[in-house]
Amino acid sequence: MMSPGAKWEIVLPPEMAYGRKGPLAHQTIVLEVELLSIGKK
Numbered sequence: 747m748m749s750p751g752a753k754w755e756i757v758l759p760p761e762m763a764y765g766r767k768g769p770l771a772h773q774t775i776v777l778e779v780e781l782l783s784i785g786k787k
Contacts, residue, residue, distance in 0.1 A: 748781045755779075 750752065758775040765771065 747781075750781055750783050753778065753780045 753775075756777040756779060756782060757779070760772045760774060763770075763775040
């Protein structure tokens with residue numbers, strides 16, 4: 747679980763990202779995510 751201030755790098759292989767169709771087919775996606783804060787419910 748992410749805590750506020752945590753930074754994660756998420757790598758999505760092609761089959762979990764764009765798949766086999768479209769302009770970015772067969773591409774791996776790398777996301778850099780930083781959780782700034784968590785709001786109240």
